[in-house]
Amino acid sequence: MAEAEATVGRLMLYSYWRSSCSHRARIALNLKGVDYEYKAVNLLKGEQSDPEFVKLNPMKFVPALVDGSSVIGDSYAITLYLEDKYPEPPLLPQDLQKKALNHQIASIVASGIQPLHNLTVLRFIDQKVGAGESVLWTQQQIERGFTGWFTDITALY
CATH class of the missing domain: 3.40.30.10 (Glutaredoxin)
Known part of the structure; x- marks a missing residue:
């Protein structure tokens, strides 16, 4: 390192x-x-x-x-x-509602989708629940997160 x-x-x-x-x-x-x-x-x-x-x-x-x-x-x-x-160029929109939506989506990804991609989490689920179970369980949770995310975006845009 x-x-x-x-x-x-x-x-x-x-x-x-x-x-x-x-x-x-x-x-x-x-x-x-x-x-x-x-x-x-x-x-x-x-x-x-x-x-x-x-x-x-x-x-x-x-x-x-x-x-x-x-x-x-x-x-x-x-x-x-x-x-x-580094405020320029901005990553976030100036519109308050759109900015809030960006933060909401980031939160959904950080707490509801991303942790399930973590190899440590997948291995733990397989160890505690059963080999291969992590894939089905995480697919269901990730789909749920993306469905909510997509619904939020289409409603605003």
């Missing part, structure tokens, strides 16, 4: 290419046009448990964004941080 401090004035993103949470952070950084260093953390090799990374993010999740001595270890918090630090 690299040092925790990013190059002076440059952000460092600890990320895994297959992580949808990491995708969100990279998309926000790129839409904002922010220069950053990319540090790969291979979850399948267990690099999220390396002591240096655990110091950055004790939850052992990616992404983790380092800005000087600050570490933000959640994709939603990262996007809000970037929106505040």
